[in-house]
Amino acid sequence: MAIALPPEVRQALRMLHDGGYQAYAVGGCVRDSLLGRVPADWDVTTSAAPEQVRRLLSAYPVIETGLKHGTLTVRIGGRPLEITTYRVDMGGRDHRHPDAVRFTPCLTEDLARRDFTVNAMAYNEEEGLIDRFGGQEDLERRLLRCVGEPDRRFEEDALRILRALRFASVLDFAIDEASAGSLVRKRGLLVHVSAERVREELLRLLRGTAPAAVLRRFPSVIGTVLPELTAMVGFDQNNPHHLYDVYEHTIRSVEAAPPDPVVRTALLFHDSGKPASYTEDEQGVGHFRGHAAVSLQLAEQALARLKFDKASSVRILALIRYHDAAVSPTPASLRRWLNRLGEEGLRQLLLVKAADNLAQHPAYHGRQAEIRRLETLLDEVLAQRQCFSLTDLAVNGRDLQAAGIPAGPGMGMLLHTLLEDVIEGRCENDRQVLLSRAALLFDTQREGNA
Numbered sequence: 001m002a003i004a005l006p007p008e009v010r011q012a013l014r015m016l017h018d019g020g021y022q023a024y025a026v027g028g029c030v031r032d033s034l035l036g037r038v039p040a041d042w043d044v045t046t047s048a049a050p051e052q053v054r055r056l057l058s059a060y061p062v063i064e065t066g067l068k069h070g071t072l073t074v075r076i077g078g079r080p081l082e083i084t085t086y087r088v089d090m091g092g093r094d095h096r097h098p099d100a101v102r103f104t105p106c107l108t109e110d111l112a113r114r115d116f117t118v119n120a121m122a123y124n125e126e127e128g129l130i131d132r133f134g135g136q137e138d139l140e141r142r143l144l145r146c147v148g149e150p151d152r153r154f155e156e157d158a159l160r161i162l163r164a165l166r167f168a169s170v171l172d173f174a175i176d177e178a179s180a181g182s183l184v185r186k187r188g189l190l191v192h193v194s195a196e197r198v199r200e201e202l203l204r205l206l207r208g209t210a211p212a213a214v215l216r217r218f219p220s221v222i223g224t225v226l227p228e229l230t231a232m233v234g235f236d237q238n239n240p241h242h243l244y245d246v247y248e249h250t251i252r253s254v255e256a257a258p259p260d261p262v263v264r265t266a267l268l269f270h271d272s273g274k275p276a277s278y279t280e281d282e283q284g285v286g287h288f289r290g291h292a293a294v295s296l297q298l299a300e301q302a303l304a305r306l307k308f309d310k311a312s313s314v315r316i317l318a319l320i321r322y323h324d325a326a327v328s329p330t331p332a333s334l335r336r337w338l339n340r341l342g343e344e345g346l347r348q349l350l351l352v353k354a355a356d357n358l359a360q361h362p363a364y365h366g367r368q369a370e371i372r373r374l375e376t377l378l379d380e381v382l383a384q385r386q387c388f389s390l391t392d393l394a395v396n397g398r399d400l401q402a403a404g405i406p407a408g409p410g411m412g413m414l415l416h417t418l419l420e421d422v423i424e425g426r427c428e429n430d431r432q433v434l435l436s437r438a439a440l441l442f443d444t445q446r447e448g449n450a
C-alpha cells in the first residue's frame with residue numbers, strides 16, 4: 001500500500017532518518033490518503049526528542065507549537081509540518097487534557113494514545129503502513145472505533161465524543177457499537193469541553209457529507225451541547241404538510257442544503273420553536289403560529305453560549321427569523337429582500353427555503369420550481385444593477401444639500417423615503433426625478449411642521 005507523500009514530508013522524514021531516528025507520517029493524513037481524500041495537513045511522529053528535531057531540521061524555520069507536549073511546527077517549502085515526538089499521555093483528570101506526557105521510544109505506544117483506529121496508523125516509504133489496531137480493516141468497513149477501551153478513552157478526553165460524531169459525518173462512517181454506546185453514556189463529560197471546541201466540532205459535523213445519520217443516531221449527545229433542540233425529538237406535527245416529526249424534518253432539511261455552515265446552522269434551529277408554539281384546530285390539525293420568533297430566541301441563546309462570531313450570528317438569526325416569510329416573485333419584492341439581507345443573505349434564504357421544503361411531504365415539492373424562479377429573477381435584478389440600497393441611489397445627501405435641503409436627521413429620513421419609493425417601483429432611480437421628488441417631499445414636511 002503506497003501513499004504519495006508530499007516532497008516536504010519526504011524531506012523531513014529523510015533528515016530525521018539520516019540523524020538516526022524513526023519518523024512516519026501519522027494520523028489524519030494517512031487515513032485520508034488511504035481513503036483517496038486530500039489531507040488537510042500532514043503530521044509527523046518521530047522517536048527524536050524535540051531538541052533533536054530542532055537540530056536536524058535547523059535549516060528550516062521552527063515554531064514551538066506545543067513544546068511541552070513534544071510538538072514543533074517546521075515550515076518546509078511553505079508547508080507547515082507538525083512534528084511530534086512519540087509520547088504517552090498520562091492522566092486526564094480534567095477530562096480534556098493529559099495531566100502529563102511522557103516521551104517514549106516505542107511507536108506502538110504513541111499510536112495507542114490516538115483516538116480512533118483509523119487515526120492510529122503511521123506510514124513511511126521504507127516500512128510502508130504501520131497498523132497496530134486494525135485501522136485499515138475499519139477503513140474498509142467504514143467504521144470508527146476507539147483505540148482501546150472506549151469508556152476510558154472518552155473519560156480521558158471528552159472532546160473525542162464530538163470528534164467521533166464529526167468524523168462519522170465528514171467521512172460518512174458508522175461508529176462501532178461499543179464506542180457508540182460508550183460515548184452516549186459519557187456525554188455528560190462534554191461540560192468539560194470549551195464552548196469554542198464544541199462550536200468548531202459541531203460546525204464541522206454540520207458541513208460533513210452525512211450529518212443526518214449522525215444527528216438521527218445521537219440526539220442525546222446533540223441535546224447535551226444543544227439542549228434547545230431536544231423538544232423537537234419525536235414531536236409529532238399532526239399536519240398534512242409534514243410526514244416527519246419536527247426533529248426528523250430538521251435533520252432532513254440540514255442534509256438537503258449545500259454544506260454552507262450558516263445555512264445548515266440556521267436549518268438546525270429553524271423549527272426549534274415549534275414544540276413551544278403548538279396549537280390544534282377543531283379538526284385536530286397541528287399549527288405552529290409564531291414559531292419562527294421562538295426559534296430565533298432559542299438559537300440566539302445557543303449561539304451566544306457557543307461564542308459564535310457576531311457576523312455569522314446575525315446572518316443565521318436572520319435566516320431563522322425569515323425562513324417562513326413570503327418572498328414574492330416580483331422585482332420589487334426581491335429589491336425589498338435585497339435591501340434587508342444583501343445578495344449573499346438572500347441567496348442563503350432561498351437555500352434555506354428550498355431545503356426546508358425538500359424535507360416536507362413530497363406532495364409539496366412543487367414549491368422547488370417557485371424557488372428556482374425566484375433565483376432566476378434575482379439574477380436578473382442583480383444583472384440589471386437595480387437599486388436596492390442607499391449606495392445605489394442616484395442621489396446622496398450632498399446632492400440634496402446642494403438643492404437647498406438642510407443637513408440633519410430630516411435629510412436621512414428623506415433619503416430613506418426616496419429609496420423606499422425606488423425599491424417599490426413608485427419612482428425611477430434617476431437624479432432629476434429624485435431631486436424634484438425630494439423638493440416636493442421637503443416642502444410637504446415643512447408644511448406639516450408649520
Ligand code: ATP
Binds near residue numbers: 026028029113
Ligand atoms: P483533521 O485534520 O481532518 O481534523 P485529523 O485526524 O488529522 O483530522 P487532527 O486534530 O489534525 O485530526 O489530529 C491529528 C491526529 O492526532 C489524529 O489523527 C489523531 O491520531 C491524533 N489526535 C488528535 N486529537 C486527538 C484527541 N483528542 N485524542 C486522541 N488523539 C487525537
Ligand code: MG
Binds near residue numbers: 029041
Ligand atoms: Mg489533521
